Amino acid sequence: MPSSTAETVVVGMSGGVDSSVSAALLLEQGYNVIGLFMKNWEDDDDDECGAAEDLADAQAVCEVLDIPLKTVNFSFEYWERVFTGFLKDLERGKTPNPDIICNVEIKFREFPLWAMKLGADYVATGHYARIDHSNGTLNLLKGIDRDKDQTYFLYGLKTDALQKAIFPIGFMTKEQVRSKAREFGFENHDKKGSTGICFIGRRNFRSFVRRYLKSTEGSITDPEGEVLGKHEGAFLYTIGQRTGLGIGGPGDAWYVASKDVMSNTLVAVQGHDHPLLYSRQADISNLTWISMKYRLPYPARAKVRYRGEEQNCLICHSQDQGYFVEFEQPVRAVTPGQSIVFYEDEICLGGAVIEATRS
């Protein structure tokens, strides 16, 4: 029984192992724990069972732990603040990352607001990340499990959003989380990790997007303009992509090197490491720092996509009040719309959105 003086923490529970173990750990640590299941997407048709199963899993875990599970529906907020922007970016030829916005707008804005109304002192999620409060400033640190580190998705959060956040599994490996789940007797200890857009789930990207955006066929050409084949709509593809181009024939595989939604054209090149797939510079926008502003130019390590390799780079001011990044080595598939996240050793400094690239 939680004592009346214990602090209360609301845990966002997805039904997966990570958030389940997070809740259990908080309980062990003496918190008064409340589970929250967020439903942020109204399924238009199929896949309804996926969310229902997840809810059932979350319920099962909460029963084992003997904690209450509440549900909330942020579909409206998600649609308005995450999904519409996602579609708009796609139309503009970008490759947006909705999960990053989702964290800023939903998981670390709506969710905490809701939790605080319930009288929570803290909110927690099952992210592989750590928060360091020592030496006066708050720092977002990579998860101990470098292979699972999820700070890439969290770079848009500022100090105030993280102040009341707890990441209980940030100091654990996935392996440890799973065995902990077994210890607790969670049925979902072996559950496969979820993939796909957060809350929307795993889907065929192209057919999913085409439910919302009208697409028209266009041509795929090589850099010289020679037509190689056709695509289903330029905005359905991303830079560096190989799958779905349908270009057979002699030689190596083909990859998307650039796209132009105005002319609805895709330019493809042959070979995973074709020079046209590499960029040395990128214009960036919406630069945000988590806890500290750094004087530019500032040297940092940067990830251009989740699970990408960290690259040495220099963050700079550009002539027009904007910013750009210069990489020490050319980086493959730097893609407008994707985020570039900056690091210094363990610390996630912040990040920005890639606007344009230069070789």
Place this chain on the structure above:
RNA sequence: UGGGGUGUAGCCAAGCGGUAAGGCACCGGAUUUUGAUUCCGGCAUACCCAGGUUCGAAUCCUGGCACCCCAG
């Protein structure tokens, strides 16, 4: 209709008498809270067609057919 060449999966392409390499595309899976990348697996009872020779042919022979090239 004189000469030469080529016909192997959707596309390239090995094979040269001993029972169909490989790559691209595609499909499935693994990895992955974006879209990708990457990795693993699958993918021609069948080699343009019809005969023939051989224990045995995609591989040799004969005859067709198709396409290409050079001459006309």
